[in-house]
Amino acid sequence: MLGDNDFIPISKINDFLFCPYSLYLHMVYEGYDATTYQSEVQVAGKLAHKSIDNKVYSSAKRYLQSLSVIGLRLGISGKIDILDQYTMTLIERKNRVSQLYDGQVYQVYAQYYCLLEMGYNVRSLIIHSLQDNKNYRLSLPGKVEAKKLENTLKMMRNFQPQSFITGTNMAKCRHCIYYPLCV
């Protein structure tokens, strides 16, 4: 699905770990009007990010906002939400986090590795839940986490949507925005 030389969008790692087929559908529908397939939850999440994308979080030079990042070694690219340059904390804001999923964590790790490669000495990582104003602090990734991220990216490159059987995990499917289109 992705060529060896394609850069993987960091924002798609979470989709892929939720369900590889959802990433494929995401790419298929990307060119369409988002209201035709996005759930309310996803729209709320997008609005939460709007203040970052419009760079209105703070005018202080302390915060780098919506910075484009690239990781040549891993072949990934995307944007970070916020880098607090005083504390060198990378902050990823989500609309509401009730529990942390691997996809959310690996998304932040991917941003972290891009920033390191770009010369930013990031020292801490936070996922911030906007609705309840909670911070989830992540440890910096070690060798095991780095390997898991690399393996995930490899699986994303090698994924073949035509061999995927949909609907095998109805617990996930029922909460998936693509359920009406897929199962």
Ligand code: SF4
């Ligand atoms: S409906 Fe199920 S199989 Fe289809 S993309 Fe969603 S989680 Fe995957």
